Amino acid sequence: MAAAASMTATSLTLALLPPQGLRGSTRSLPSTKPQRWFSRKAGSNWVTAKFELKPPPYPMNALEPHMSQETFTYHWGKHHRAYVDNLNKQIVGTELEGLSLEEIIIVSYNKGDILPAFNNAAQAWNHEFFWESMKPGGGGKPSGDLLDLIERDFGSFERFIEEFKSAAATQFGSGWAWLAYKANRLNVDNAVNPWPSEKDKKLVVVKSPNAVNPLIWDYFPLLTIDVWEHAYYLDFQNRRPDYISIFMEKLVSWEAVSARLEKAKAQVAEREMEEERRKKEEEEEDDEDVEMYVDSNTDDSEAE
Amino acid sequence: MALRSLATRKTLTQGLNSVKLTQSRALQTFSLPDLPYDYGALEPAISGEIMELHHQKHHQTYITNYNKALEQLHEAILKGDSSTVVKLQSAIKFNGGGHINHSIFWKNLAPIREGGGEPPKGSLGWAIDTSFGSFESLIQKISAEGAALQGSGWVWLGVDKELKKLVIETTANQDPLVTKGPNLVPLLGIDVWEHAYYLQYKNVRPDYLKNIWKVINWQYASEVYEKECP
Numbered sequence: 001m002a003a004a005a006s007m008t009a010t011s012l013t014l015a016l017l018p019p020q021g022l023r024g025s026t027r028s029l030p031s032t033k034p035q036r037w038f039s040r041k042a043g044s045n046w047v048t049a050k051f052e053l054k055p056p057p058y059p060m061n062a063l064e065p066h067m068s069q070e071t072f073t074y075h076w077g078k079h080h081r082a083y084v085d086n087l088n089k090q091i092v093g094t095e096l097e098g099l100s101l102e103e104i105i106i107v108s109y110n111k112g113d114i115l116p117a118f119n120n121a122a123q124a125w126n127h128e129f130f131w132e133s134m135k136p137g138g139g140g141k142p143s144g145d146l147l148d149l150i151e152r153d154f155g156s157f158e159r160f161i162e163e164f165k166s167a168a169a170t171q172f173g174s175g176w177a178w179l180a181y182k183a184n185r186l187n188v189d190n191a192v193n194p195w196p197s198e199k200d201k202k203l204v205v206v207k208s209p210n211a212v213n214p215l216i217w218d219y220f221p222l223l224t225i226d227v228w229e230h231a232y233y234l235d236f237q238n239r240r241p242d243y244i245s246i247f248m249e250k251l252v253s254w255e256a257v258s259a260r261l262e263k264a265k266a267q268v269a270e271r272e273m274e275e276e277r278r279k280k281e282e283e284e285e286d287d288e289d290v291e292m293y294v295d296s297n298t299d300d301s302e303a304e
Numbered sequence: 305m306a307l308r309s310l311a312t313r314k315t316l317t318q319g320l321n322s323v324k325l326t327q328s329r330a331l332q333t334f335s336l337p338d339l340p341y342d343y344g345a346l347e348p349a350i351s352g353e354i355m356e357l358h359h360q361k362h363h364q365t366y367i368t369n370y371n372k373a374l375e376q377l378h379e380a381i382l383k384g385d386s387s388t389v390v391k392l393q394s395a396i397k398f399n400g401g402g403h404i405n406h407s408i409f410w411k412n413l414a415p416i417r418e419g420g421g422e423p424p425k426g427s428l429g430w431a432i433d434t435s436f437g438s439f440e441s442l443i444q445k446i447s448a449e450g451a452a453l454q455g456s457g458w459v460w461l462g463v464d465k466e467l468k469k470l471v472i473e474t475t476a477n478q479d480p481l482v483t484k485g486p487n488l489v490p491l492l493g494i495d496v497w498e499h500a501y502y503l504q505y506k507n508v509r510p511d512y513l514k515n516i517w518k519v520i521n522w523q524y525a526s527e528v529y530e531k532e533c534p
């Protein structure tokens with residue numbers, strides 16, 4: 001009975017929480033028991049929809065001359081599309097069908113023992129996030145909360161820019177550089193900080209190889225730059241540092257980054273409330289266990 | 305007398321030491337090897353623009369950064385600075401690997417009029433038939449593995465010099481073939497970084513992998529094979 005009740009609670013949490021909320025309970029996800037996924041799908045009456053290639057939030061030539069229409073046409077129209085198409089083909093009829101993109105990323109990352117769907121799923125997610133990290137007439141400097149946090153965690157906006165540029169320039173081979181919000185998480189995959197404090201919630205710059213993104217470390221991504229060669233080769237050839245500078249100076253949408261930060265903070269607050277509530281529940285269950293033990297003890301003594 | 309010989313020996317030792325020190329100070333650095341053909345000589349399989357950028361910019365950058373890392377390593381070793389020595393390993397592997405791999409890659413290519421694309425004869429030809437069924441199925445297998453490689457890297461035909469056996473391997477980024485096994489010797493390496501084909505083939509890596517066979521120098525691969533498996 002207690003077990004059934006807690007299972008319902010888990011499924012509910014999965015269905016209701018926003019994508020990142022899932023990650024609090026990743027460790028309890030039954031990746032080895034696909035039937036749970038199916039029952040959840042059936043229970044919530046999901047229609048199995050294919051993932052769609054979302055058009056970028058501006059016209060293909062809107063980032064000229066900093067990112068050419070030609071680059072954009074190939075990058076979105078060929079590369080991004082291929083990741084989405086291949087993912088759709090790959091998940092048909094598997095336990096991944098019907099999950100959200102974020103859920104597929106976490107499940108198929110499989111704690112580092114990567115399953116085939118991971119590359120396409122993560123790349124589909126990364127590219128959509130990348131298009132939305134830019135805007136025509138972008139660049140400049142952020143303000144408000146975001147700027148305060150940047151100055152607190154990197155010393156100054158200029159120091160942050162240096163750190164971000166250097167991460168993007170030194171990612172050996174294909175990959176991504178990120179600004180992310182790291183809430184109470186240790187620098188170990190999925191490890192929870194046992195003694196979290198406000199100070200542990202901070203901005204970090206990280207880089208990742210190929211398709212990997214910070215969701216798998218349980219971070220909240222805020223900004224990304226694609227440093228696969230296809231992202232800049234037609235416009236900059238081998239000059240990756242020039243591409244990175246132009247991206248920071250002319251393309252970054254600080255509004256998008258700010259909005260993501262606010263969303264991340266709200267999700268973290270929600271997650272903390274949820275964890276608090278769960279802890280309380282567990283304590284109450286423990287109390288019940290003790291009562292039962294006392295009861296049975298009494299029974300024994302009566303039998304004697 | 306005994307005292308004198310001792311003194312002599314001491315001077316000698318000191319002399320030797322100082323020679324050793326000077327030698328270790330003269331650090332060997334690397335420079336860009338010349339291409340054995342013109343940049344445009346592999347057209348239309350690989351454009352002259354790609355070859356020029358690939359050789360003059362990409363390979364040169366690996367060499368520059370490799371030399372830089374070696375100098376820093378040298379200094380760190382002299383200072384006994386272990387943490388810097390360890391920290392430099394990834395830059396040395398990446399840039400040193402980039403230098404090694406590209407140096408092989410240039411020799412793996414040849415213009416058609418100089419024999420590029422001509423299938424291997426002799427013992428390598430035999431070994432390929434024995435291991436893979438036919439030359440065509442080898443090409444198919446290497447192309448498929450190269451196309452499937454995620455991100456940047458290389459696809460190789462190598463020989464295990466102990467087992468005398470041909471192998472197909474892929475390596476990530478600039479990892480040289482030897483990272484897949486200490487006895488592996490590269491006969492042929494194909495660069496599947498996007499910089500190797502993007503200006504000409506864009507996102508269609510399989511087309512690059514279809515056309516590159518027209519300019520593969522099997523003569524070179526045969527020579528390496530025969531040296532390792534006489």
Ligand SMILES: [Fe+2]
Pocket residue numbers: 075079127226228230231
């Ligand atoms: Fe990309």
Ligand SMILES: [Fe+2]
Pocket residue numbers: 358362406495497499500
């Ligand atoms: Fe290359």
